Amino acid sequence: MRLAELSARSGVSTATIKYYLREGLLHPGRRVTATQAEYDEEHLRRLRLVRALIQVGRIPVNSAREVLAALQDEDLDRNGRLGTAVWALPHGPAPDETDPATEAARRTADELLTRLDWRYGAPPAPAYGMLVTAIAALSRLGYPCAVDDLEPYARAMERIAFTDLDLVERYGTPEEQVEAAVALTVLYEPVLLSLRRLAEAEESRRRFGGR
Amino acid sequence: MRLAELSARSGVSTATIKYYLREGLLHPGRRVTATQAEYDEEHLRRLRLVRALIQVGRIPVNSAREVLAALQDEDLDRNGRLGTAVWALPHGPAPDETDPATEAARRTADELLTRLDWRYGAPPAPAYGMLVTAIAALSRLGYPCAVDDLEPYARAMERIAFTDLDLVERYGTPEEQVEAAVALTVLYEPVLLSLRRLAEAEESRRRFGGR
Numbered sequence: 001m002r003l004a005e006l007s008a009r010s011g012v013s014t015a016t017i018k019y020y021l022r023e024g025l026l027h028p029g030r031r032v033t034a035t036q037a038e039y040d041e042e043h044l045r046r047l048r049l050v051r052a053l054i055q056v057g058r059i060p061v062n063s064a065r066e067v068l069a070a071l072q073d074e075d076l077d078r079n080g081r082l083g084t085a086v087w088a089l090p091h092g093p094a095p096d097e098t099d100p101a102t103e104a105a106r107r108t109a110d111e112l113l114t115r116l117d118w119r120y121g122a123p124p125a126p127a128y129g130m131l132v133t134a135i136a137a138l139s140r141l142g143y144p145c146a147v148d149d150l151e152p153y154a155r156a157m158e159r160i161a162f163t164d165l166d167l168v169e170r171y172g173t174p175e176e177q178v179e180a181a182v183a184l185t186v187l188y189e190p191v192l193l194s195l196r197r198l199a200e201a202e203e204s205r206r207r208f209g210g211r
Numbered sequence: 212m213r214l215a216e217l218s219a220r221s222g223v224s225t226a227t228i229k230y231y232l233r234e235g236l237l238h239p240g241r242r243v244t245a246t247q248a249e250y251d252e253e254h255l256r257r258l259r260l261v262r263a264l265i266q267v268g269r270i271p272v273n274s275a276r277e278v279l280a281a282l283q284d285e286d287l288d289r290n291g292r293l294g295t296a297v298w299a300l301p302h303g304p305a306p307d308e309t310d311p312a313t314e315a316a317r318r319t320a321d322e323l324l325t326r327l328d329w330r331y332g333a334p335p336a337p338a339y340g341m342l343v344t345a346i347a348a349l350s351r352l353g354y355p356c357a358v359d360d361l362e363p364y365a366r367a368m369e370r371i372a373f374t375d376l377d378l379v380e381r382y383g384t385p386e387e388q389v390e391a392a393v394a395l396t397v398l399y400e401p402v403l404l405s406l407r408r409l410a411e412a413e414e415s416r417r418r419f420g421g422r
Contacts, residue, residue: 048352056348079419083412092401118413127408134401137267140222141259143391143398144378152374153399154406156367161410163363165418167355180354185411187354188364190303190345193400195365197338199372200396201294202329207376208290
């Protein structure tokens, strides 16, 4: 298809598609004349992912480019590509190593991961850093953040991850699966956080009564 | 205690405390001389919450002020204050009413809430708007977002909310409980999101093998 059709089918303006092409977020189409290129279903799918990352997830262009590079890394298997792509997503501020709460938070995180028998969250994973930062903030402010406090949250997230991967496995090819995994990780975050707030309101009503 | 001690015990600089006082995020101390005021444990607790909202949650000062106002609204019971305070938290972009995907997303959200028998998430709740926006984004990009897809996430969030409220009930007074509920809602969000990413990595390793 030509640029105009790619724009119509994706709902992304031609100007934005050209910007994504210039920024390397979308691979070039197949040149057919000096001024025209041909695009295919893979471009359409990739454009969908780019919109998920940039327009919905508000992920910076540089990070999005890293995510997409990981998805295409031929040296990695499906699990490796998925891990590398999710690692390239923004993870908020890294742990503050000058803060004494960080060291204690790291011990809590390690004990939690050991108890869960999660072996993939070893220290280099940015999500591990994000967890340590979050535990340190809780502890600095004096809110509950012991391993026993955190464990029920982790168990719930195990079930969520199982559901996430079930959605991913609906896609046919390994390429589509890793793309879907990254998109669903980002797009389901506001689903989870809004459902949590609604569930809290519901549980508060049950416990504390209400109007 | 004097300002210097409040600063030392909270870890918040006197300049920042003065800024919070000026912005109405912290109620004034009891004047003892023309230039000095006396602060108490309630100031310390409030300061902790303000830091959770502003420094960790990166919530704008105006929204934080609304959250704090709701916490102190004597016309509301505990459930009402909690709900109003959480409603005042930022919830991301409101649903785009010009987008046809929004209407379909609203029907999906309504059917989900009916199935869950959550009665508190009625349309005016901002978390409901956040959910509709998130479902519309999924649907516009062609990712799974049927009621059956969303239900397992909602069930997991029911368990999370139960755990949240258990943490809240550890606090002695209704005032402390609503403060803790708001702080924990905000501070546990990065805990949940990082644990989900770690759990996904773990589940991906189990299903797709890997190094």
